[in-house]
Each structure stands twice: as C-alpha cells, then as structure tokens.
Amino acid sequence: MTRIASITARQMLDCGGRPLVEVDVRTDSGHVGRGAAPTGHSVGAHEAFVLRDDDPSRYDGRSVHRAVRNVEEVLAPALVGRDVSDQAALDTVMIELDGTPRKTRLGGNAIYSVSIACLRAAAACAAEPVYRHLAAGPLTTVPVPAFNVVNGGRHGALVQAYNEFLVVPHGAEDIFEAVEIGVRVFEVLGGVLERRFRTRPGVGKSYGFVAPSSSPRVVLDVLRDAADACGVLDKVAFAVDCASSEMYDRPSRTYELDGRRTDAAGMVEYAAALTEEFALLFVEDLLDEDDWDGFALAARELTRTLVLGDDLVVTNSARLRRAIDERAVDGFLLKPNQVGTITQALEAFEEARRAGLVVVPSGRSGGVIDDVVMDLAVGLQVPFLKNGAPRSGERIEKLNFLMRAAHDIEGCRLADVSAIARFPDRTADVAVRPAGDLEPVA
Structure with a gap:
C-alpha cells in the first residue's frame, strides 16, 4: 500500500x-x-x-x-x-x-x-504509463483521430448551426499516416476555402477555420473537395457535432438551421439527407440536451451514421441508462470532467460497453497539454476519438501522444473503424477535381 x-x-x-x-x-x-x-x-x-x-x-x-x-x-x-x-x-x-x-x-x-x-x-x-495502468487487457491498437477542422456557431451575421465539422482518416494504414492525412487536409483546406469563397478564412474558437456558409451541406462539400485535392478521399470519412442545444428555442421547440427554424423531425430529415450524400461516421448532439424523443427518432431514422450523445449523456451513468432504455443513441462522448471523477467516467464506459454502444473520448475546447482523456482513449482501446484542428499546441500534443503510444506498444495497429461504420462507400460517386478548379458556391 x-x-x-x-x-x-x-x-x-x-x-x-x-x-x-x-x-x-x-x-x-x-x-x-x-x-x-x-x-x-x-x-x-x-x-x-x-x-x-x-x-x-x-x-x-x-x-x-x-x-x-x-x-x-x-x-x-x-x-x-x-x-x-x-x-x-x-x-x-x-x-x-x-x-x-x-x-x-x-x-x-x-x-x-x-x-x-x-x-x-x-x-x-x-x-507504468497511465494508459497501461487503466488497461483491462493487452494493448493492441490506438484510436483513429477525428480532426475538427471547421468551426460553426455565430460569426457576425453568419450563423452556422452545426458546431464542428470533422475529418476522420479511418482508411490510413497506421496512426502515422492517419495524422499525416489529417494535417495535410487541414493545410489544403485553407486554400480551398480561399479560392472558393474569395476571402481568407478566419480562425474559429476551436482553432479550426470559421465556417464559410450557413449551410452544413456546403461546408461538408468543401471538406470533401479538400480531401479530394489531397488524393485521400478513399481514406477519409466526415462527421459533425451539431451542439444543437445552442440553437434550440425551448418555447417554440424549434432549432435554427441554415437561416430558418425547424422542429426535431426537420433536423433529423436534414441530417438523413446529408448521410445520403456524404460518408458521415457520426452525427453528435443533433437535438437539444433534453430532447429525448428527438434523439430516439434520430437513432431510428439515421441508418447510415452513428448517432452520438454528448450534452444528452454528459458521461453520466444515470442519463446513459435512460438513453439505452429509450434507444436514443448509438454511442456517447466520454468527457470525464463532465461527471467529475475518473471512477464515474469508467462506470459510464462499462455501462456503454455492456450495451454495445460506441464510446468516443474527447478533450475540451479549453484544454490542457497533458490531457488524461488520451490515456483513456488508448487504455480503453476505443475505435476513434475527437481531436481538434492541428493548429494549436495542446491539440498537436494529443496527436504526438497517439504516435508515441503506437511506437511503444509492440505490434500496435490503427483501430478498425469499418466494423462500426454505417456509411456506404461514396468515392465512386465523386469525380476527382483539382483544387484550383473549384468554383465559388452561390
């Protein structure tokens, strides 16, 4: 002792x-x-x-x-x-x-x-490293990082209802290629945005680029063009964090979306249309944090993507159990500071694992350099995690953490996301275009 x-x-x-x-x-x-x-x-x-x-x-x-x-x-x-x-x-x-x-x-x-x-x-x-201290068995993989490269929210007169747009290099051979793909797409994305919208893109609150349009579809199309220009379209998927509680009006029970207001059914219908056009690995917080019926509708209707709850679940076992009982999510965001102790976070993880849900560790936008979330991501052997844009030090350190862990774990592989992904292969539907040929969106 x-x-x-x-x-x-x-x-x-x-x-x-x-x-x-x-x-x-x-x-x-x-x-x-x-x-x-x-x-x-x-x-x-x-x-x-x-x-x-x-x-x-x-x-x-x-x-x-x-x-x-x-x-x-x-x-x-x-x-x-x-x-x-x-x-x-x-x-x-x-x-x-x-x-x-x-x-x-x-x-x-x-x-x-x-x-x-x-x-x-x-x-x-x-x-021993914290991730080994947390591990319940042998370590064999590191998770695929999801790069938050475009930030929505309110920017002057422009309101992009979706909060985050992410690139997920799930088809990489290993973590080193996955990181390189994420960094490269982010580097090219700036130029794609500038050529397409004829203005230099701003920096968002999470260090991604400021969303250039109120339309989530337009932003995803730009991300696809950037991946296309890098020649990695066959190796990446996309994802969105809607953070819809920020756009929800409780008295009218409606959400702001692309310059209009709509109800939960409209939010689900719009997201379903996006999954028909883009390879979306997950849709996070599509509805308000207390819209249980809306989440259940989304989980039923969105068959081509994973429906994740963050503000809905807040890494809380009681709320997670309700989400499981009501079949409201396919997984949740593991943010241990949301519940306040490591023990309670691990209890939520085990509850989700027993129910067959996907658990996605995630740092916070006001992060720290040495984030224990990364130890949880490796130690718990999850398939993927959320990371920020590769622009700031604490987010770069998270990527370095994954590469360092992969170097230290003998025979380490990149986690296989294909086992849980629901999107079809969309690459055959997209013509490859040089980034310089992209036209502005009206």
Missing part, C-alpha cells in the same frame, strides 16, 4: 487562457501525480459544476480560488493517509463530501483535478 502524503492545489490557466484548478498528489514513496480540470466552450446543463469565484475584478469572474481552497481545506484532509491505488474509494470519499448531484458544493473542477492527480500518482507508483 502506498499512501497519500500531501495534496496541494493552485490556480493555473487552460489553453484558452482561462483559470483552472491544478492539483499535485504526493505519495509517501515520493511519487507525484498532477491533474487539472479543463472546461469546454459548449458546456451542457447537466455537467458537473465548475466552481468559479464570480469576482468581476479577477479574470472577469472566472478565477477559481474557492475551488483551490476546497481542495486544500476539505478534500486533502480527508484523503491524506489513504491508499493512492484505490481510485474508487478516493473518488467515493470526495463525492460524499460534496453531497450534491452535480458537485456544486466543492466544485466539479476541484474534485476532478484531485481524481486525475490520484490516478497519475498511482500509475507513477506502479512505474
């Missing part, structure tokens, strides 16, 4: 320049684990609570000194002296100390940072 000797916390910054909680857990053997709690730009209403100071004179109210104090004055005294390797027991103590469903008393950001730090300290004591 290796016991926790000390727990310290401090306020630091995430990769978007926002304050976060960072925690060091030191054991009596001298090993140290460090954890930090990132947050996303799009935060679901049912996620674990991010405790901030609300002092407008400090970081516009976003500082986290209260959460830091809760780590050092409440959580640390309860955990020091306990076995660092008993993750479930440590997380349970913190959950009970907080005593609220969403960790609003002590802060999900305080609890989650300690949870990660304990996990990493335990792995350090075992002298």
Whole structure:
C-alpha cells in the first residue's frame, strides 16, 4: 500500500487562457501525480459544476480560488493517509463530501483535478504509463483521430448551426499516416476555402477555420473537395457535432438551421439527407440536451451514421441508462470532467460497453497539454476519438501522444473503424477535381 502524503492545489490557466484548478498528489514513496480540470466552450446543463469565484475584478469572474481552497481545506484532509491505488474509494470519499448531484458544493473542477492527480500518482507508483495502468487487457491498437477542422456557431451575421465539422482518416494504414492525412487536409483546406469563397478564412474558437456558409451541406462539400485535392478521399470519412442545444428555442421547440427554424423531425430529415450524400461516421448532439424523443427518432431514422450523445449523456451513468432504455443513441462522448471523477467516467464506459454502444473520448475546447482523456482513449482501446484542428499546441500534443503510444506498444495497429461504420462507400460517386478548379458556391 502506498499512501497519500500531501495534496496541494493552485490556480493555473487552460489553453484558452482561462483559470483552472491544478492539483499535485504526493505519495509517501515520493511519487507525484498532477491533474487539472479543463472546461469546454459548449458546456451542457447537466455537467458537473465548475466552481468559479464570480469576482468581476479577477479574470472577469472566472478565477477559481474557492475551488483551490476546497481542495486544500476539505478534500486533502480527508484523503491524506489513504491508499493512492484505490481510485474508487478516493473518488467515493470526495463525492460524499460534496453531497450534491452535480458537485456544486466543492466544485466539479476541484474534485476532478484531485481524481486525475490520484490516478497519475498511482500509475507513477506502479512505474507504468497511465494508459497501461487503466488497461483491462493487452494493448493492441490506438484510436483513429477525428480532426475538427471547421468551426460553426455565430460569426457576425453568419450563423452556422452545426458546431464542428470533422475529418476522420479511418482508411490510413497506421496512426502515422492517419495524422499525416489529417494535417495535410487541414493545410489544403485553407486554400480551398480561399479560392472558393474569395476571402481568407478566419480562425474559429476551436482553432479550426470559421465556417464559410450557413449551410452544413456546403461546408461538408468543401471538406470533401479538400480531401479530394489531397488524393485521400478513399481514406477519409466526415462527421459533425451539431451542439444543437445552442440553437434550440425551448418555447417554440424549434432549432435554427441554415437561416430558418425547424422542429426535431426537420433536423433529423436534414441530417438523413446529408448521410445520403456524404460518408458521415457520426452525427453528435443533433437535438437539444433534453430532447429525448428527438434523439430516439434520430437513432431510428439515421441508418447510415452513428448517432452520438454528448450534452444528452454528459458521461453520466444515470442519463446513459435512460438513453439505452429509450434507444436514443448509438454511442456517447466520454468527457470525464463532465461527471467529475475518473471512477464515474469508467462506470459510464462499462455501462456503454455492456450495451454495445460506441464510446468516443474527447478533450475540451479549453484544454490542457497533458490531457488524461488520451490515456483513456488508448487504455480503453476505443475505435476513434475527437481531436481538434492541428493548429494549436495542446491539440498537436494529443496527436504526438497517439504516435508515441503506437511506437511503444509492440505490434500496435490503427483501430478498425469499418466494423462500426454505417456509411456506404461514396468515392465512386465523386469525380476527382483539382483544387484550383473549384468554383465559388452561390
């Protein structure tokens, strides 16, 4: 047994320049684990609570000194002296100390940072990478990265209802080719956008290009042209994160979509048409986070793609069980900070695995360089994960993590996405055109 000797916390910054909680857990053997709690730009209403100071004179109210104090004055005294390797027991103590469903008393950001730090300290004591420490069996694969290359949302007068457009190099021979394809398509995409729309593309909030059109179809067509210009159309699929809660009007129960408003059935019908035209691996958060009937409709009707829930499930086992019972999703996004502890995130993973659902680890837009999500992605042997555009340091580090892990895992292969993909082969339907011949869209 290796016991926790000390727990310290401090306020630091995430990769978007926002304050976060960072925690060091030191054991009596001298090993140290460090954890930090990132947050996303799009935060679901049912996620674990991010405790901030609300002092407008400090970081516009976003500082986290209260959460830091809760780590050092409440959580640390309860955990020091306990076995660092008993993750479930440590997380349970913190959950009970907080005593609220969403960790609003002590802060999900305080609890989650300690949870990660304990996990990493335990792995350090075992002298193994965290992903091996998490693994339930032999490691044979690394997941396919999905590159978020175009960012939607509200940009002045232009409103692109879908939040993210992704390129997924599932047909690559190995992780090294997959990363190269993602980087190359992103590099070419800038020029394709500039030629097609006669303007230099802006940078979105997640470091992809700003969506150039209100039409999701037009954006996907541009992505297909970029992959075509790179000669990799036969090796990539596409995906979208709609984040539709941001475009939902609760009183009218309608969504904004391409300059008009439509209901859940209209959202599903539009997405179904996209799956007829594009190889879409998944559609994430097509409906509002509480639109259970809409999600169930999508799961029934969208037979050519995977329907994933993020804000709907928020890595919460209770909401996941409801989604399973109502047959509302084909999988969910694994974001451990949404639920607030490593143990609860792993419980959700096991619940989904038993139900035959796809689990997709994902970082947050306000990420950290050393994100434990990557250890989960490799250790849990998932088929693919979401990554940002290859433009910023923390996203590049995630790609380097996958390549480093593949180098260290003997005989490592790229995960086989074809076993779960539902889209037909569309490459025969698309004529190859040089990028320079692309015409602007009216």
